[in-house]
Each structure stands twice: as C-alpha cells, then as structure tokens.
Amino acid sequence: MKKVVNGLLAVGIAVSLVACSSYSKYKPGTYSATSKGHSSEVKVTAEFSKNKIEKVTVDASGETASIGQAAVEQLVKNILSKQSGEFDGVTGATETSDAVRRALKASINQASVKDGVYKAIANSFSVTGQMKGEVTIANGRIKDVKISEESDSTTGQWFEQAKTKFIPRLLENQSLATDSVTGATTSSGAIRSIVSSAIEQAGGKSDEWYTPVEKKKDTVKLEGYDVVVVGLGGSGILSYASAADNGAKVFGFDAAAQIGGNSASVYGPMALNSKNLAKKYNGGKDYISTDEVYQTWLKYVGTDKKADVIKEAVEQSGTALDYYMDKYDFSFDGMGGLVGSFVVPTWTKLWTVYTADKANKKWYTFGPDHTFQFTHALEKAKAKNEKNDYKLELSAKELLKDNKGNVTGVKAVSYDGTTYEIYGKSVILATGGFLGNEEMLKETYGSSIRPIGDTVNKGSGIKMGQSVGGATYAMKTLPMVHVSQVPNIIRDNSLTADQKAILSAIATTLDGKQIDETGKVLGKADKSGTENSELTVGIVYTPGFHFYNVYSQEEIDAIKTKGLSEKTAKVSIFGLGQGGKVPMANTPIKDIDKIIEVAMNTNNAWKGTASELAKKLNMKEEELVKSLGDKDKNYYLFESVAYSYGTVGGLDVNKNMNVLRKDGSPIVNLFAVGQDSEGVANKDGEAYTPWGGQAQSWTFVSGKIAGEQAAKLAK
Template sequence: MKKHTLGMISVMTALSMAACSAATDVPEATTASETPAATEESVESSSNAYKAGTYTGEAQGHGGTIKVTAEFTEDAISSVSLDLSVETESIGQAASETLIKEILDNQSADFDAVSGATETSDAVRRALKDIIDQAKGIERSDSKEKTALTDGTYTASATSFGFTGDMVGEVTVKDGKLSDIKITEETDSVTGQWFKTAEEKLIPRILEAQSLGIDSVSGATASSGAIKKIVAGAIDAAGGNSDEWYQAPAKSTETVKLEGYDVVVVGLGGSGILSYCAAAKAGAKVFGLEQAAALGGNSASVYGPMAINSKNLAEKYNDGKDYMDADDLYDTWIEYVETDKKADIIRKAIDDSGTTLDYYMDNFDFEFDGMNGLLGSFVRKDWDKEWTVYTADENNTKWYILGPDHSYQFIRAMEKAKAMNKDNDYMLELKGEELITDESGNITGVRCTYYDGTTYEVYGKNVILATGGFIGNDDMMKEYFGYTANVIGDTLAKGDGIRMGQSAGGATYAMRTLPMIHLSQVPNIIRTGDLTADQKAILSALAITTEAPEVTINGEKWGAEDASGTDESTGLTVGIAYAPGFMYYTAWSQEDIDNIRTNGLSETTANANVNFIGNGGTLPAAGTPVPDIDTILSVGEEFNDVLSGTPLELAEKMNVDPTTLAETLGTTKDSKDKFYLVACAGWSYGTVGSLDVDINMNVLREDGTPIENLYAVGQDSEGVCNADGKAYSPWGGQAQSWTFVSGRIAGENAAKSALG
C-alpha cells in the first residue's frame, strides 16, 4: 500500500471544499419533516376484516417504484415482503427489516418512518395502505375522487439534499386545484445545479398533471422528492389526502426515429460536451443525448482540470513561460501505474492537457483561474500550477461546495457547437439504452428512452460513449470492489457506456482502479434536525480525527498511517480508498467518551476539518466540555453512523470475529467494557476503470483491434491512465483533464471518420 502525502491547499479552497462536499443528487433517502400524517386507522384485528390472500402494491420511493407484497389471513397481516431494489442500498434498502417488523407489529400502515429513510418509509406506507384497501375490498385511494382542498396558501417543509436546513415551500390552492408552488428556502443549491433543475422542470409538471405520481427529475431526485413532500404536506394541510394524489400519468409508447447524423454522443457531461464541440467544429452533424435534465454532469460541479503548460494560462500566470516539467510528471505517472502498456496515452494525456485547454478556451470560450496558489497538487508542493480552476460566474460569487458554478460555460459551449451546423441538435432527459446494430453487427445508432416514455432511435455513423463511469451501479461496484461506495457525485453514472461498449465486443481496462476518493466523513449524513449543526460537527470530528485507533469493517486494525494520508488542514484523503468497504471506524472507550463529556475534545479532534459535509456547524475549542456527547452518539447510532456495545455485542453487530475485534480494541472478547465505533467513510466522485481505448479513443476489442465507429471518453475511458488495485492518479485534476483531452480526440476522430 502506498501512502500519499498531500500538499496543503489554501484556506479558501479548503473551506469551500469542506463547506460543500455534497453529493450530487445522490441524495439518499430524503426525509420530510412534515411527513403527511398517516390517515388510515389501524386495522382492528377483528375476524373477517380481510379477504385472505396475497396482495401487491406499488408506490414511488426515492429511486423509483417500490413494491410491497403482503399475505393476509382473515384477521391479520401474516407476512410482508418488500422489493426496495430501486432504493439506495445503505439507506432505503437497509430500512427493509425494520419496516417489515413495524408493519407486522402495528398491523397497519400507521408505523414510524425509519430515520434517514423517510421517503422509502413513506412509499412503503402508501403501497401498504393500498394493499390493505385491496384486502378489505375498498376502492384504491388513488383511483377515488380526490378529497376536496380548501383554497389558500399553505407552507410546508421537507428535508432534502442540503445539509444545513430543510427545504420550505408555499403551495397555493385555487378553485380546489394546485395553482402555484414556490420554494422559499433551500440549501440544495449550494451543492450543485440540481435544485434549480428540479425547480424548473418538476413544478410545472406537478401543476400540469395535478399529480405527485410523476417521475422525479433525472439527476435531481432528492430535490424532486423534497418538492413533492412539500406539496403533499400542503395538500394535507388544505384538508385533502395526499395519498390520493399519486396517480402516475400514462407513459408514451411512441417511437421516434432521428436519422442522418455523423456523430451521436451519449451523455452530455464534461467529456460528452467537449466531444460534441470538437466534432461540430470539425464539420460533423452531431446529435447529443443526456439522461439528466441539465447539461454538464459531474463536470459542472468540480474544481477544474490538470493543465500542463497551457499557453493561455502561462500568459496569465507565468510570464508566458512553461510552468511544469512534463517529463517529471510523465516519469511519476509511469512509476505510479507500474507499466508502460499505455505509455503513449499517458504521454498524450500530459502533453495535450495544456494545448487542449487552449483549444477550448480559444474556440468555445472556456475560462479558467486559480493558478495563483488556489489549488496545488496533492502530492508535490513544487507542482503548484499543475491544476487550474474553472472561472465562476462574472462576480465569482457562486460556488458549490466542490467548485465554482461553471455550468454556464458548458451550456455556452454547447450552444455555440450546436449553431455550427443547422442539423446539430441535442436532447435532455433522453437516456441511452443500447446500441443499434445492422444485420452485420455494425453500430448504426443508439436506442434511447425519453422521460415521457417515448422511444427514440438515433442513427449516426459514429457513437461516442460519455456516460461517466459506474459509481451509481451497485452490482458493478460489488463485482469489481466487493462493496458500494458513498457518492459525492452523480449516481446517474450507472455504467451504461461501459455496458454498451461491452455489448459491441469492447474490452475493459483497469476496472479495479479504486474509485476517486479524497474526502471522508460519516457515511450517513444527518440532514434532519435531530442534531444541531454544531452537534453534527462533533460527530464528524469523532469520525475523521486521526486521534483514535481505527478499525476496519472486518474488525481488524486499520493503521492511521495507511489509512488516509489525511491532510489535517484540508481533510483530503487518498488512502481511505484502500480500506475494505471504503470505510473504517474510529474506536472510543467509555472512558474516552466520559472524558470528552467532562474535559472536551482533544486539540487534534477539535481541529479536525469538519467543513466537508459539515452541516454548517463549528467545533467547540479543545477542552470545552461536551455535556451532550451521549445524545450525539445515540442519534449517530440511529443513523447507522455509530455502533456501541461490548466487544461481543459489537462483533455481532459488525458480523466479525469477536476475538479479532476485541484484540483490535485492546481488550478481551469477554470484556464488559463499552466501546463506541464511529464510522468514517470515503466519499467518492466516481469510478475510474473503463472501456479499453487506443490513442484515438476508439474502443478496443479483447484482441486489441479497434471498433472503428465506437469511441469512449471521460470516465468511460479513464482506466487507461490508471492501474488496477491502486487509487486514482492522485496528483489532482487528472480526471477532468482527461475529459478535455479524450473529448477532443474522440470528437475530431469521429468527425473525420464520418466525413471520410
């Protein structure tokens, strides 16, 4: 295992990085603070209450449609099974056992939501209510005439993706209908553009359909879920019954054919847009499709790319002179990947990084800043200009937690590229499903689904895959790493590009390169008000401090040295990517906790950088008593961020060998001493392993021959710059640099091949 020493980055960077950290709209189960009250009465266990049998109900959860199946005797619910496979594994799915127990104990749909998984709980409640109605022979609530609403304006709130407070909205009911929805408070927009997208797209759709059964906006599911919760709360406050408002509008079954393109780009995040631009500039007719409701993908909320000796940046920051030793970086890189198998590509990734940025600055108006010490390399202090930062909006005021708001740059470039040919076009909310091939197996286009259900067949001579890797695909994560990871970025990255490439015979490269992880925090961000922001900061500090012994999820010792290479000033880590399950626990004895209660946090812990996903709280100075430490730990336990118990009890909870765990804790397995394990998880931007490509970005078959009209870019081809089993090339900005370099190469080559 290699330990990386991380360089310091400026306070401003550290703070904004910290303050932000958010994940994309990965937001797991969002939680309504005003969960509409369950309206059904508990079913009395009286004889003949039900028609015995098995019933199934569905409802929209956080990630899609969940299913509940329940068996009824004549007077009881005798068994329940839940299909929560669409929900986030660590939250919604994890709630399954508790929900089943709650249902069977309560014998009704009036049960407590599971902390942190209220959206899933609420969907289960609605589906169960429907099932109970079926078993009682009552008409389904969503097919009944809706209970009348009283006109007025109602305020409701819901926990959303933001870390520092609920989303609040005002809903106006006029003539018994929803006539206006305004979000008056939210903190989701500091984590990225997702809230804006949800607000723009979802609200008109709810108003038009007069339904909450419409799909959440792709790429903005947490914000969408919160908006729906707010509307549901308002409906209930207006005297209605929100359960009656979940009818899903019928989906289109039409098929539309779009033909005659030279290049079809699947995914319009960074690398897709940059490919689109280069292909358009080279004269090709280009079509782009993006599953999310906004352009830019993860690339719209990052800091910026590595940039080696860009002429424009050299002018601005280095008197026109080169500012990096490209050979030095090349040698470091080859040493890092321990093979020269892809040496030609790595050389190009370095040499083209500056010239490619210049190309996009000169032709598509991209703008970068920050070579004045804002961001230096993680690994080498002397590489202080290795990395650049996107220019934020004109006033440089709008920053997300992990970078400036620069989606405007991608939108501007896209519009410019689209205008280069009257036939160029692109569509949002259009998901690439599979490659279309002719009888001889040649790729001729992409079959896609629009959000309203319409199938699109987009035909073109060349296809560029730019779907951002596979961090959002639990099955692939488990296949390659054995575990899923906590995600800061976009979970729409479900490996679709890699799957499509493989379906055409494409090989993969370095699929087991560890996911990009530089940040760690508790695994389950507490977005509710169960703790104050300052209390959340203490929980975070206990998780990420380097003071406490560290225990792997297998109960073994995880050395602080290997653990993280954590830079205390920035909280950035690389090494946690190597930990089993991308996480470990910090271990605290009861004595440690008693000491914190009376004597406060140590210097080290009180200075841990908790800004990242920090919920806006601040830590008390070292030595300040923490009288509420027990509350902090017990709420942490409720959210699965803390485990407590004797070594035996902990071993059972962790499903590990008690002797091993006890030894790691420095005691014996029969000890009656109580310990607290605070979970510290790596938060990942995305995966790195990818399709194999050659220097032209052509996808390669197992035998090394190129699939002529298929290209892969960005995280769909980034494995070629990395190495199986290692952390992603850790000097900073390489992934984003690759989006530019690979994007331009693929766009130009696809255009050239199409135009002959």
C-alpha cells in the same frame, strides 16, 4: 354513436351510522378527471356526497364501440357498488377499464382533500438545512407549490431543474407518481414529500395520489448525423464541440435535465504548460516538466502498457485547454488551483480553476459556477451546422447495429416515453462512469459507496461498449474519494451546526483506534485508511470504504471534561461540512452525551460490549474482542464512510479514444471519453492518479481527441 353512461345508486330508507355521524369522508361536489384509454382520452365525472360516490358519468366516446364503449355501463355499476377506485374491470376492455380506474381515483383524490395552504418540511440534498415549502390546494386539486426555503442550490445547479420542471409536471399530472427530474432526484423527492405531507394535512391519503402517469409510445427516427454523442457532461460537450469544429454533423443528448454533469461543479483541470495560462501568469514560460510528469505517471501505474495514452494525457493537457480557450472561449483563473500536486511538492502550478460566472460570482460547495462556459461552448458548436442539435432528459438504452453487428447509432428513451432512434457514422460514449449503479459498484468493489457526485451515471456507456465486444481497463481503480463523513448526515435541527461538526470530527479523526467492518484494527503503516497521506484520502483503502473509531467510556468522559485532542480538533470536512465549527483542543464538550444520543438514534454510532456490538454490526466477535481489549466493558463505535465524486475504471481505449476489443483491435466508429475510459490512465486497486485536476483534464484531452477522430472518420 357517443357512449356516455350515468349511474345513480338509489338511496334506501335505512341510513348508515357513518352517514349520521359528523365524519365527512368527502368534500361534496362534482369532480372530473381524464386518462388515456385504448384509443382516446376517457373522462370520468363523479358526484360526491359527504360519505359516498352518488353518481358517475363515463365518457368513452372515443373508444372502440364494441369493446370500450360497450363496457362503460358495467364499469359504472361496478364503481357504484364498490364505492372505490379499486373496482372490477370488464374482461376484454382492459385498457378502457384501467383508464376509468385512473380517472376515478383522481376524482376521489380531489374530493378527499380540503382547500387551504399547507406548510411542510423535508430532508433534501443539502447537508446544511432542510427544504421548506407551501402547497396550495383548491377545488380538490394541487393548485400551487412554492419552495420557501432551501439550501440545495448551494451545492450545485440541480435544484433549479427540480423547481422549474418537476413542480409544473406534478401540477399537470396531479400525481405523486410524477417522475423525478433526472439529475435532480433528491430535490424532486423532497418536493414530493412536501406535497405528500400537505395532502395528509388536508385530510387526504397521500398513498392514493400515486395515479400512474401515462407515457407516450411513439418512435422518432433521427438520421444523417456524422457523430452521435451520448452524454453531455464535460467530456461529452467537449467531444461535441471538437467534432463540430472539424466539420461533422453532430447530435448529442443526456439523461439529465441539465448539461455539465460532474464537470459543472469542480474546481478545474490540470493544465500542463498551457500557452495561454503561461502567457497570462508566467511570463510566457513553461512552468512544469512534462517529461517528469510522464515518468512519474508511468511509475505510479507500474506498467507501460498504456504509455502512448498517458503521453497524450500529459502532452495534450495544456494544448487541449488552449484549443477550447481559443475556439470556444473557455476561461480559467490563476495557476495552482485549489492546491498543487498531492504527490510532488514542486508541482505547484499544474492545476487551474474555472472562471466563475461574472454575473453572480457564485461558488458551489465543490467549485465556481461555470456551467455558462459549457453552455456557451455547446451552443457555439451547435451553430456550426444547421443539422447540429442536442436533447436533454433522453436516456440511452442500447447501441443500434446493422445485420453485421456494426454500430450505426443509439436507441434512447425520453422522460415522456418517446423512443428515439438516432443514427450516425460514429458514436462517442460520454456517460460518466457508474457511480449511480449500485449493482455495478458492488460487482466491481465488493460494496457500494456513498455519492457526492452525479448519480445519473449508471454505467450505461460502459455496458453499451461491452455489448458490442468492447473490453474494460482497470475497472477496479478506486473511486474518486475526497471526503469522509458520518454515513447518515443529520439534516434536521436535532443537533446544532457546531454539534454536528463535533460528531463529524469524532467519527472521522485518525487520532485513536480504528477498526474495519470485520472488527479488525487497522494498521498505521499500510493502506488501511488510517494513514491519511498526501497521496489520497486513506479511507479508500479500507474494506467497504468505511471504518469505525473506537472510544471507551473513559475517553468519552475525558472529552466531556477536557475536550478533543489537537488532531481531532483540526478535523475539517471538505465539501460535506455542515456549517459548524469544532471547538479548539482542550475545550470541554459538556454536551457530548446529547451528541452521542443523536448519533446513536441516526445509526452513526453504537454502544455496547464487544458481543453486543458484533451482533449489531455483523462483525466477528473474537476479532472485535481482541481489537477492543475487554469483552465486558462498554465501548462506543463511531462510523466514518467515504463519499465519492465518481468512478474511474471504464472501457479500454487507444490513443485515438477508440474502444478496444479484448484482442486489442479497435471498434473503429465507437469512442469513449471522460469517466467512461479514464481507467486507461490508472491502475486496479489504487487511487486514481493524484496529480490534482487530472480527471478534469482527461475530459478535455479525451473529448478533443475523440471529436477529431470521429469527424475524421465521417469524412
């Protein structure tokens, strides 16, 4: 029997003062919303006057007659009595009660906002500007969201995913609780902030628009694969392509909404004696001594424990690129890349650059737009077997095992809640390290680090490998740091672009006195962070990956009247520059006081005596007094922090990319590639091998080998 209940609250003779006032709580009208109950969609229709819910109809005809349907009459009474979405549920009918509650809240939201087009601004991922948008509200619903201005898309491909996926989902759900698009979390969050602001402008309460979004609960089994690839960044795609080329049936997936990962926004890989590049740019001749690179590499890591793996990294650097160029149409421009080697001046041709998309010739902050190359390779590999497939927005949760503990596949969950059990003869872990996992960062390094790379990388591959007995190697290799900048990048217009550049120069310069997070002066001759050598950005060696530049009032006054030093005036912030220019040395900075004021308001700088600063920054007062030199004078401390592109340490692997146990034995059908295993070519406590493009080269080498070996195992 269909159960539809109407409820009408009688209007008494007495009229409340609120009703008599000009205040209007709701936009009068009738509004409806639905929500998933125990076994069906439950529909709530509510009729509103200016200040009251006058009538409620609940259609729970698809719910269990003796439980859900039977609860409807009491639920309606509770709603009209409470006049709120926070009414009492009915015992025994929890799921139906919750569905009615969600649907009523959605109806209240519709009645609470006024129609119109509202403009808002929010900070987002870009460091050069804010995101601006227009939100249309009609008939009590979010009708449209348009982004009128943004610069996120100058830093990478991710904004487009937020635009094309997050906005439609938010409109469909009519909820600010809509999940951010994985990989485009910051852009999604900025859009959410813009919509939240619009709701407030329209007279609503944005915190009431977080109606829970229902998730699916079904499970899908995918069986019959030879190789399952977890992660479709560079190393994952290259593994997929190699396995498919060697006859394997392959399934790949990624947590992000876009393929490519960090590999989508880099300059290019190290390429030692690529035959294709040598033919095109060097008359067909080899252009570097691979043995010299190999010996230098062994000396750098200080052990021959992984000599066979490093030899593969060296000898296949060029041949792996040639393989993918020949088989999958990858393309690179020139030899020498951005720069030569950071270590050996004579290694001028070991680095190459991805060919940019010829359609738009676009360059992002950290490299050319070349995602089309990875997309083409993935689609070409998929076409090699009708069984081959891949899926995005699917997050790995655990390895599947048989009753003997052998790896049989991967369990993963889609953004929509669907669980997938994917079975294969081999699994390749390519999840990109752990830059996005603050807990793992602190456990490994003692502190977190600010990211510029892909924070989708939560260390899931490393954890899954460990769950079946896999060991790690050189986990404490220092993260990939190419940039230092202020900790809290100023995205609004409180400073001009040039003023922001001046602040960055003052904070990050190595010309002056630097102190670490304890208050101790950093030395010049050690790996303290003040020695910005060609080897690496020195800040990776400082405690907590940051330091403070110290200025006295006299030094600030000198900057105002005389300008910056030669060294400070030459500071350039790679990648995270904000579009401004630092004035030439000895040019007075008359507006330095304003720059300092904004820096202090944004927690990029601090002013005070040693005692005051020690309390503010949790430093050791005695050490700070000693470092500053005068316990009574005021000083300014400007903070400089490291920004990391990714982590390096990962699972221990052999030269076949098999994950190894602590006893050195291989887990024969489990492989790890890219940043999930790059530690084997590095050393704890040191910066990752600084040849130039080496990390990207490892994606090609490890991907090619793992794909080959996994396919071979399947046969």
